[in-house]
Amino acid sequence: MRKRQNNIFAGIDWILVLFFIVLIFLGWINIYAASVTNTSGEILDFSTRYGKQIQWIGLSLVLIIIIISIDAKFYERFSGVFYIASMLSLAGLFVFGTSVNGATSWYNLGFSSIQPSEFSKVATALALANFLNEPNRDLSNFKTQLSTFLILLIPAVLITLQPDAGSALIYFSLIFVLYREGLPAYYLIIGFLAIFLFLITLTLGFKSSIIIIFSLITLLIVYLLNTKKFHLNREWPKVLILYAVIGFFLFSVDYVFNNIFEQRHRDRFSIVLGENSDTKGIGYNTNQSMITIGSGGLTGKGFLEGDRTQGSFVPEQDTDYIFSTVGEEWGFIGSSAVIIIFIAFILRIIRVAERQKSKFSRVFGYSIATIFFFHFMINIGMVIGLLPTIGIPLPFFSYGGSSLWGFTILLFIFIRLDADRTYEW
């Protein structure tokens, strides 16, 4: 059709490809460190985790070639099909799936297992981009809002039911993309306020927090009254509603936390809020991972020299807790470098997204930036004890074929879209 087909690599953003290569390389090195044993032999020993990961990486190269070879238009046109297929695959888990660690998130294919939720991110991002690409979509319109929320809500609910709340969270994060595309800011503000009030209630308890919050609002009203822009005799119903809504919210958070949450959920929060320092039971993972990272010091213990990594003290160290290996063996310098690389990578995606002429490509770009960013933030935040234990992988670092492929597909579809940005379709 077009000249480009002579050379599928024309227009490729090599910076993003370079980031991809660096992250994959660093990730594999750390998986090697976390899973190598004295008895294991060569690098291509497929019975080991690092050997398998090499396999996944090799196969992802094939995937990349395929993705790059396909016309960008294809992704847009078939996004609906992808979306429906992937929702079906999520729903199918409840019938055909196998359970690992209590979550029915896997299809067992005999030779390997596949986690469809990793791929449904791609499908959802494509569907979202496609939906918003229609000319008359206006996110300040309530009907549009409802439809877009539905696109995100379906996979989120299906995944929550597995149950895999961590992965589901990623779909909610796509609200930030909607904001970029015109969703009114108060959705975000209300969201943030709710999170803030939620945390306040958990840390201070219902009574103290309601006193503090109500005093703050009262002070604000007194201040507004002084500026003469606000008249109580006109606005009092709103003020009353504000008090009532906040009071009710605080009460329900307290109620939900204490009566509806299970103890394991409460424990996860209380550990991060510093109320619970149980280092043997529920806090074991986080505590071990923090000790492991802390023991790395400034420069780290060196590649394969991490005694806590070699001793496998951190559970899931080659998957969700892979970053603790970086912290122990490469120290503050190494782990900061990884964070900087990730930040630069995400910023690069946003930059590339911003230069897209097509709305489809831009929305998709922002979606993958958001997905990468939230995986990165939640995963590392959890490993270093800033966030509750939410098990989601660190892109390109964590061991696992499905997640590696999922992230690879996300990135290279975007690279494909970007390579074709000069063409009007």
Next chain:
Amino acid sequence: MEKKHLAYFSILLVGLLLIIRLFYIQIIDTKYKPSPLNNSAIAVKYDYPERGFIYDRNGVLIVANQPSYDIMIVPRDVKPLDTLEFCRLLKISKKDFLKKYKKSRIYSPRIPSVFLAQLSKNDYAYLQEKMYKYKGFFIQKRTLRQYPLKSAANVLGYIGEVNNALLSKNSYYQQGELIGINGVEKQYEEALRGVKGVKFIQRNRFNKEIGPYKGGVYDTLATVGKDVTITLDIKLQKYAEDLMANKRGGIVAIEPSTGEILSLVSSPTYDPNLLVGRERSKNYTRLFLDKDNNPLYDRSLLAQYPPGSPFKIINALIALQEQVITTETPFYCHGGFRYGRSSKAFMKCHCGTHGAPVKLDKGIYKSCNSYFANTYKKIIEKYPTSSEGMKVWSDHVKSFGLGNFLNNDLSTGVKGIVPDENLYNRFYPNFKWGASTTISNAIGQGEILTTPIQLANMTAIVANKGLYYTPHIIKKIDNKPIKIDKFTTPKRTTIDSKYFPPIIEGMFHVIENPGGTARWSRVEGIEICGKTGTAENSHGQDHSIFVAFAPKDNPKIAIAVFVENGYWGSRWAGPIATLMIEKYLNGQTNRPREEKRMYEGSLQDEYDKQLLKIALEKETK
């Protein structure tokens, strides 16, 4: 475009937050940096070196080692096991098993501790085959003490498990490890034990050991314990112990020219091999509960006796120094000394001089009470007040090392008592006391109390004509002679050396003069200077005391012998002291009859009588 910048800003902010957090846990907060010792990723294994041997002054091996095997436990690693079989192999009951398991669990689930100590060689051989079945248990080889000569238990001390108080104070020791508890084993623990080796072993979270930690760079090799040579002459010690058979008391022999302790005997004693191995605690309890014989009580260091007549030597020296008498000053004795108006105020004397003038020499060899009562009175009354006189006297006495610790290297000791003016001012607050009130001091009775080692040291002082070296037990560590200032610098008494020869002469006559109190202990060919003593004892028969040194010129040995309830000095203490001198100087005795009498003589009747008397006294109360 504002929204784009907001996105950039938020992402950078999150990145910054994560880096700050990393900086905090990796650089600032130290609680995330465990030391290799309490890092759960690392197993610590100890390699116990062999404890040093102990030799006597002539190079005779006194304390050696024998291998022993401990069953160790790491409670965390224990897997369900056939308890019945295991208990049968270890010869313990199931109840014991649970008790021991619980104890080790309380100590630490992670650090190995001793589950069952000191298996016999046979048990070990049998058990070793089956150990693989019992996860969490392993066998640790250690060495146990062995005493080929079965002697000097009180000097050598013993080793036992380190107690909790010490565990918390000294980080070197782990629960179940052995430490010297008494005697030389305790005093020279650090030299004898060596330094245990440490191996750090990397393990995974299943506690499986996966190789040396960091290639073994932190591992240390065990340093073998150093051999220790002590000043004891084990042949003399053993001889003295045998002579003291069935008699209670203490003997201390010192080399006057160095202060080296040649023997340190406490009787009754016990076989040191009893406090070794699995039977240790049973035997210890048995010895501990034997309150009649009290074998664990070191009489040579702890028993405080009135010194009796040997103390007259000091009074004589003080009197000469204070120039209240000369060697020619005569006193007269009519069967005793009257020190007050009442008929009871009379100190009897059995010197048998019947009013003939008694001068210093005779005073000593006849041990005339009257002579020394007069002498003592002159010392105290030289000064305007009794307090001043008593202070001068007391200071002189204390300069002989009496009434205080000798600051030696023995693990135990007591001060004894030397009365002074303060003591008497307390005793008689409203009463004008004087020489007559305290006249018992003249003959070593009354308030004054000394231990055998103090009296032996006093004898060495006379032998040295006024100076002494602090008695000590250490001679060499690792075959290198030990030079410790406090043992090699002589200490002087307050008595000028010129006053000693007449006293020595008197002591010589105690044995040589036909009228001497110990003439029956004379040894052909050895010039022995001695002094008998008979100390009154409120509980029963008098104690038999003898101090001596020999030869008269250039003395090689100074000795003090206390035999409890031994009637009088020359009956038991005299022969024992002179036999020991003979043995030490000549290697053998030419008085086999005397030797036999000592071997076979028993004072058990006397002790039984005394026990009965005390029991009766209790009942009447």
